Amino acid sequence: MKPTLRQLEYLVAIADTGRFSDAAERLNVAQPSLSTQVADAETQLGATLFERSRAGAYPTPIGEQVIRRARYILRQMEDLKAIAAHGETGLFGRVRLGVLPTIGPYLLPRCTKPIHARFPELRLSINDAATDRLASMLEQGLLDATVSTLEDHPGCEGVTLFSERLWIAVEPEDPLAATSQPVQLDDLKERGFLTLGLGHRLTKLVQQLAYRAGGYVASDYEGTSLDAIRHMAALGAGIAVLPDLYVQCEARRDDSLVFRPIEDPRASRDIALVWRRNSPIRDGLELLAEIMRDAARGALGQQKTRQTGA
Missing domain, CATH: 1.10.10.10 (Winged helix-like DNA-binding domain superfamily/Winged helix DNA-binding domain)
Structure with missing residues (x-):
């Protein structure tokens, strides 16, 4: 046996x-x-x-x-079952999708209608988790694909959905709130940064940003969500560092904070739809990525148009 x-x-x-x-x-x-x-x-x-x-x-x-x-x-x-369930090129039945918690709530609602229209037989099963957890689940075959950062999934393939810059958010009384223009790294020297806990790509980016700016990551507080970080910044606990999609879709409505983009080419991240190499549903996932890319472009582009008054 x-x-x-x-x-x-x-x-x-x-x-x-x-x-x-x-x-x-x-x-x-x-x-x-x-x-x-x-x-x-x-x-x-x-x-x-x-x-x-x-x-x-x-x-x-x-x-x-x-x-x-x-x-x-x-x-x-799992791949064998996927071939039977989805066919060679299309997406049918249940597809297990992982997503970063800093992306999912702001991107996926904008994708719902076009996904249903393009794949009426598709049912997405969503798993919201930190980068490290998504990488582990994708490797084990517990996910079919994930919306994440491609560099955190070695041995996998994917397509970039969009690039987003990072912003700071500070209370109106903070000296950094005097203008809404892009902030330079030198302006952040010796300041405390608020971010998520370990296991998130965003946390790594903020740690690197703080090091280059001569600041530090606040050790007495680790946010459980972007909303929590934003609220702590409003209370004067430090500078919240937030990704573009979240700022445009959610945070900009908060008049208790002033938001400024960070003027630094490394203060950004590329978000991708990632899958295992040789995935049997690769063709379908590439079509799914097109829908997500259009949704992100609409969210970011629309908000930027409003900011410029166009």
């Missing part, structure tokens, strides 16, 4: 969570059943795959090799 696909899923879940109990909860199965299946897989393979202790479960050296191959097998099975 050979290990089943279900048993391979159990092995991967234990490796991801570090505990049999957490893996059972994640897969919605009883822990005794999961333990029995793992023991059966170990018997069939003739090797101990996990070191068990009160602190958790850790893959043995042979277990690491087995789990790495199990991930590959499970990804291939």
Whole structure:
């Protein structure tokens, strides 16, 4: 006999969570059943795959090799199902889409109608998560594609949807609020920056920006959302650094803050639709990317037109 696909899923879940109990909860199965299946897989393979202790479960050296191959097998099975569900070029049924929380709420609502019109049989299952988590889920085959930053998904492919600059937001009493013109890095020297927690590409950008400007990232506060960062800036807790799409679609309506774009070529990021290399639904995803690109262009272009008075 050979290990089943279900048993391979159990092995991967234990490796991801570090505990049999957490893996059972994640897969919605009883822990005794999961333990029995793992023991059966170990018997069939003739090797101990996990070191068990009160602190958790850790893959043995042979277990690491087995789990790495199990991930590959499970990804291939997901691709096989995708071919059957979506065909070679179109998108049908359920597609699992990951999205950055700093992008999804402001981009996806603008895509809903054109996506339904172009792919009436498509049902998007949305997973909102930080960059690191999206990368892990895409690699494991838990997502079909993700709206993210391409450089954070090595070994994957994708197409750029749009580029966005970064802005600062400060309370009206702040000296930086004297003008709405682009702000220079020298103006941010020794200032505290507010940003999201670890695992977000935006956080890395803000950390790099603070270093180049001679400022620092506030260590006593990590925002859970862009809204939270914006509200903290309004209370005078520091300078909020916010991406363009969010500023144009949401934050510019907040008259308790003054917004200024940052004048620096590295104060920006490229947002892409990313998928695994050799994805069986690549052609359909490229069509989906066109819709998203048009939606982003409309949001950013429309707002910029209003700003210039055109």
